Amino acid sequence: MDFQLKTLSIAQAANEKADVLIVLLAAGTTTSKDALSVLVAQARTAGDLPDKAGKLLALYRAAGVAAPRVLLAPLGDGGPAAVRTAVLAAVNAAKGSNPKRMAIVFAGAVDAAGLGSAVLAAADASYVYTETKSKPEPRSLRQLSLGVPDAAALREAFDQATATVAGIELAKEWGNRPGNHCTPTMLAQAAKELAELPNVKCEVLGPKEVAKLGMGAFAAVAQGSAEPLRFIVLRYHGAPKDQAPVVLVGKGITFDTGGVSLKPAAEMDEMKFDMCGAASVLGVFRALGDIQPAINVVGLVPTCENMNDGRAIKPGDVVTSMSGQTIEVLNTDAEGRLILCDALTYAKRFAPSAVIDIATLTGACVVALGGVRSGLFSGDDALAEALEAAGEASQDRCWRMPLDEDYAEGLKSNFADVANVAGRAGGAVTAAKFLQRFASDYPWAHLDIAGTAWKSGAAKGSTGRPVGLLLNYLLAQSRKGGAAAKSSGKTQKAGTSRSRK
Known part of the structure; x- marks a missing residue:
């Protein structure tokens, strides 16, 4: 438009x-x-x-x-x-x-x-x-x-808003596509096309590269599908190379049957939306390419299907993550955390200022917060407060949830370092506690968007959330970075804005 x-x-x-x-x-x-x-x-x-x-x-x-x-x-x-x-x-x-x-x-x-x-x-x-x-x-x-x-006084705000629309609509578009029109390979191609934007680069890793990296948890989820996995690495460079990037990690399960722990047939079609975290990362990069803020951002998208064949992982299997931690898979329908944990380990190599993962992770978060607010989990108060403020400013709101260590008790396993589930009680929190184990080397936050990424019923479709929240957070960080550079006498690349004409 x-x-x-x-x-x-x-x-x-x-x-x-x-x-x-x-x-x-x-x-x-x-x-x-x-x-x-x-x-x-x-x-x-x-x-x-x-x-x-x-x-x-x-x-x-x-x-x-x-x-x-x-x-x-x-x-x-x-x-x-x-x-x-x-x-x-x-x-x-x-x-x-x-x-x-x-x-x-x-x-x-x-x-x-x-x-x-x-x-x-x-x-x-x-x-x-x-x-x-x-x-x-x-x-x-x-x-x-x-x-x-x-109009002149509001031009910058207008340009940012139209760029945000472009990002949200890209996220909606890929979120809405059915699984046979949004495979991991197709999603990777969409990411590659974003590299045509200024200051955006893309690299896509396949099964051999993922195996070489030791991403055993990610590979285990993908092994039951005929569609090969992809690991997407997006980079936006808008600031000096020595400025630590913010890393966004998006869950990219392009279709989720639940695996051997098969989901009920009713509404299983909506599991095409299980890659909305990945779609939101693509949407953010689409907007960054237009806005060109003075910040560095990395996007990591582990993407695969969770399907059944003779090679699919089974309840009780033990897999080894990229971090070296072993995981007992008690429920194959808790697959999102398995692909995310390896991406969170991979994120460490960027020496990030913050890492935010975005995932349609748990039905428990839908029960807790419905479709109004996304669940926010973080042990870092400054990061959590910045994300909450970004949510309020963008009207893409989130709500901070607890991360007490007591919640991790249910993740203990007799056969591995950790189990991938801890029972139904507090399921959104225990899922976040699982991810937290793999994100101890940097400020980390987890956004559970299972209730906010799409709507059901007559209005069924992707919402494009939380592109608005993430962009608002990144733009706020870029302004802080610019102010810090100015006060120290350093210069940063100036951001530019263009309206969508």
């Missing part, structure tokens, strides 16, 4: 050529005498326009307005969350007329957070998956103009 940012007042918006005009209205009275302001004042006087985000008043062929359809959308308290609610409601209501050009104008002042919220909400509401449909209904909305009082 073509996003455009314009300087528009509510009076000027009346002349904007669009199929639908959405006017976002802050609380308060309007005294201007232009056509739209008069309509707003009349509607409020009549009680037809309550000041609550999500409420709408539709107008058709309003006098003095160029757009044939107008939606008046109150913003409630005017915060980013209210902006998102208002824009989602308005764009969803407008979709029925199949508009090709839409304009959204802020009738009053707007800050960077509010503008970004509007861009992301409009993109979210208009996204359409078409890849595997024989007669797809393409996204009808081709152009979205956003009118603000001062």
